[in-house]
Every structure is written in structure tokens, then in C-alpha cells.
Amino acid sequence: MADEKLEISNEEVAPSEEISSVEAVDTAEPQYDDELEAKKYQEKKQAAIEADKNKPFDPDALLEVRHLRKAFPLKKSLTGKVLSELVAVDDISFTLKKGETLGIVGESGCGKTTMGRTILKLHPSNGGQIIFDGKDITNYKPSQMRQIRRDMQIIFQDPYSSLPPRSTVGGILSEPVQVHKIVPKSQEKEYVLELMDKCGLRDYYYERYPHEFSGGQRQRICIARALSVNPKLVVCDEPVSALDVSIQAQIINLLKDLQQKMGLTYLFISHDLSVVKYISDKIGVMYLGAMMEFGKKEDIFGNPLHPYTKALFSAIPNPNPDVKMKRIVLTGDIPSPANPPKGCRFHTRCPYAKEICKHVVPEYKEHEPGHFAACHLLDNEA
Ligand SMILES: Nc1ncnc2c1ncn2[C@@H]1O[C@H](COP(=O)(O)OP(=O)(O)OP(=O)(O)O)[C@@H](O)[C@H]1O
Numbered sequence: 602m603a604d605e606k607l608e609i610s611n612e613e614v615a616p617s618e619e620i621s622s623v624e625a626v627d628t629a630e631p632q633y634d635d636e637l638e639a640k641k642y643q644e645k646k647q648a649a650i651e652a653d654k655n656k657p658f659d660p661d662a663l664l665e666v667r668h669l670r671k672a673f674p675l676k677k678s679l680t681g682k683v684l685s686e687l688v689a690v691d692d693i694s695f696t697l698k699k700g701e702t703l704g705i706v707g708e709s710g711c712g713k714t715t716m717g718r719t720i721l722k723l724h725p726s727n728g729g730q731i732i733f734d735g736k737d738i739t740n741y742k743p744s745q746m747r748q749i750r751r752d753m754q755i756i757f758q759d760p761y762s763s764l765p766p767r768s769t770v771g772g773i774l775s776e777p778v779q780v781h782k783i784v785p786k787s788q789e790k791e792y793v794l795e796l797m798d799k800c801g802l803r804d805y806y807y808e809r810y811p812h813e814f815s816g817g818q819r820q821r822i823c824i825a826r827a828l829s830v831n832p833k834l835v836v837c838d839e840p841v842s843a844l845d846v847s848i849q850a851q852i853i854n855l856l857k858d859l860q861q862k863m864g865l866t867y868l869f870i871s872h873d874l875s876v877v878k879y880i881s882d883k884i885g886v887m888y889l890g891a892m893m894e895f896g897k898k899e900d901i902f903g904n905p906l907h908p909y910t911k912a913l914f915s916a917i918p919n920p921n922p923d924v925k926m927k928r929i930v931l932t933g934d935i936p937s938p939a940n941p942p943k944g945c946r947f948h949t950r951c952p953y954a955k956e957i958c959k960h961v962v963p964e965y966k967e968h969e970p971g972h973f974a975a976c977h978l979l980d981n982e983a
Pocket residue numbers: 673687689707708709710711712713714715716872938
């Protein structure tokens with residue numbers, strides 16, 4: 602599957618009809634002072650962060666992320682001062698209701714995994730707020746996190762390396778049940794066998810070891826382990842990417858089925874847009890650490906607003922051979938997240954970039970209820 606990652610070609614620009622109506626080049630562009638624009642952007646961003654800090658929590662949300670930032674230090678001075686950093690997650694905000702699935706898409710290295718892990722506090726954040734189940738957990742200490750750790754689980758991409766080889770399936774699934782005291786000891790085995798049944802694992806697998814199973818079965822074990830503690834939120838980080846195509850649908854259907862039965866909320870990370878389309882209620886499109894577009898699945902697929910989203914979607918193969926797809930081809934390599942372009946971070950590859958895009962960061966705005974995007978073209982249309 603790794604070979605099937607989203608490919609954005611570097612061939613010549615070929616804009617689609619959908620967005621070709623938008624003027625590509627402005628003739629008389631104003632001059633921009635980059636320093637001043639950067640200062641204005643930082644001031645505006647800081648003001649928004651301060652204003653949002655005091656906003657009441659959304660009572661319908663299981664997860665609310667406000668201006669989340671995660672940076673990895675690249676270079677430190679002798680005294681430990683960070684001299685340069687890679688901002689893997691930059692000013693990301695969204696809300697996820699209980700029982701919903703948010704699909705996160707974007708090319709490799711755009712920060713999907715880092716965002717998921719930062720939300721779960723497996724990475725410390727460097728800014729913003731994480732509000733989970735009505736509590737601001739941003740500054741929770743490890744001892745406080747222990748209490749809510751069971752409510753937030755993660756399923757990884759690779760079911761081969763994420764299971765301990767020397768434990769039986771029964772042992773693997775019983776451990777979190779014991780640690781979190783989910784049921785009395787006398788009911789443990791019965792509880793685990795029931796869970797295995799829910800996840801499509803036969804009861805005699807209880808005594809077997811991970812190496813005896815196929816990738817699909819191992820991923821079922823990983824899912825059962827994550828769900829053994831009755832979590833509220835599950836981050837699924839490319840949960841089917843390492844599996845055979847024929848097995849992927851079974852695992853996706855299992856996740857959907859379990860979601861309904863157990864009232865789960867998913868943050869579903871994937872580079873496979875067809876999978877994301879199938880499983881998600883909401884979709885977030887990331888590029889170089891930032892959210893480019895966010896909204897309900899129907900809005901994102903039915904009326905994508907951002908040129909990057911349109912380019913990604915134009916790469917989805919259509920199963921109907923009679924439908925001719927217009928592929929939007931992007932120019933240029935993906936820039937380094939350690940040194941993202943000024944202005945709109947997508948401008949070096951965007952076929953519609955104008956002078957303003959090179960200097961001014963477009964505002965991430967709500968263009969229709971619940972549908973957000975950051976692009977200067979949209980401001981001009983407004
Ligand atoms: N522990 C780390 N230290 C330094 N840089 C990191 C670390 N983890 C991730 N990064 C960097 O952060 C950026 C985002 O990485 P991340 O793994 O979150 O991307 P991704 O969207 O999940 O990619 P993929 O689709 O390949 O899984 C990348 O540039 C990556 O090199």
C-alpha cells in the first residue's frame with residue numbers, strides 16, 4: 602500500500618474546468634512588505650488565540666482543538682535554547698462531536714500523525730488548547746492523564762510491530778482490562794472472549810500468539826485491544842494502509858460496526874481518499890502542518906473550495922470508465938516543513954497563485970456553515 606500513497610505529479614499545470622473560471626493572474630499587483638505582513642499575521646493570530654481561550658466549551662463536542670501547535674526542535678544552543686524548529690502542526694482548530702468520524706487527509710509528512718499523537722498527549726503540545734469530554738486537558742500532568750488515558754486510544758498502521766510477540770491474544774487483551782479494572786477479575790476472561798467475538802476473532806485464538814495470524818487478524822487484535830477499555834475517542838492512524846486490499850474493506854466495516862455498537866468517536870487518518878470518503882462524517886485537509894479545508898464530508902466532496910483539496914480529489918480514480926476525470930496537476934516539490942513558504946504555504950505548487958499569495962497568509966475562514974478554508978481566491982469571490 603505504501604506505493605499507493607497519494608501522488609501529486611510534477612508535470613505541467615493543467616487546471617480543471619471547475620476552477621479555471623477563476624482569474625489566474627492579476628495584472629497590477631500591489632507591493633507587499635513581507636516583514637510587515639508577517640507581523641500583522643502574528644498579531645491577528647495571537648488575538649484570535651486570546652479571544653478563543655475564554656470561549657465556553659462546545660457542550661456537544663467530545664473533542665475541541667483550538668489553535669493547536671506542535672514544533673520539533675531542530676537545532677539548540679549550548680544553553681538549550683531552540684535555534685530552529687520544525688512546526689509539524691500549526692494553528693489547527695476543529696470540533697468533533699460524540700459518535701462522529703473526522704477523516705484527516707494530506708500528503709506524507711503534512712503532520713497527520715503528529716496531530717493525532719499531540720491530541721492524545723503522546724507528544725507535548727507547544728500551544729493551543731485540547732478540550733476533551735468537557736475538560737481542558739492541555740496542561741494535564743501525567744498523573745491526571747492516567748485517569749482519562751483509557752478514554753483515548755490509538756490504533757497504529759502496522760499491526761505487525763504493535764503487538765508483543767511473547768504474549769497470547771488472551772494475555773494482550775486482558776492486560777488493559779486488568780490495569781484499568783474494567784471488570785472484576787472473575788469476569789475478565791468472559792469479557793475478553795466477548796470482545797474477541799465482537800471483533801471477529803474466534804475464541805480459540807485466546808491461547809495463540811500474534812505471529813500465528815495474518816495482517817488482517819492482527820489488526821483485529823489491535824482494534825480489540827484499543828476497545829477493551831471502552832474508550833470514547835479512537836485515533837485510527839492509517840489502520841488499513843499496511844493490509845492487503847481485499848482485507849481493507851473488512852477492517853473498515855468492522856470499525857464502522859463497532860462505532861455504532863459502542864458509540865465511538867474516530868479521528869481517522871489516511872492518505873486513501875476513497876476510504877476516508879466511506880468512513881468519515883467530517884473531513885480535514887492538511888498541508889505542511891496547517892488545515893487547508895475542513896467541513897462535512899458532503900461539502901468537502903460536493904463543493905471543495907481549496908485548490909489543494911481539488912487537486913487531491915482529482916487524483917481519485919473513478920470506477921466508472923465512462924466518466925472522464927480531469928486531473929489537476931500541481932507543479933513543484935513539497936517544500937520542507939522546516940522552512941515553509943511565506944504567505945500561503947501552498948503557493949509554490951498552486952496553479953492559481955497570485956502575488957498576494959506569496960506574501961500574505963490567507964485567513965482560515967468559515968465560508969458556509971461548518972465549511973472552513975484558507976485561500977485568497979475565496980476572499981475575492983466573497
Ligand atoms: N519526533 C520527531 N522529531 C522531529 N521531526 C518529526 C518527528 N515526528 C515527525 N516529525 C516531522 O514532522 C512532520 C510531520 O510528520 P508526520 O509523521 O506527522 O506526518 P504524516 O502526515 O503522518 O506523514 P505520513 O503520511 O508519511 O505518515 C514531518 O516533517 C516529520 O519529519
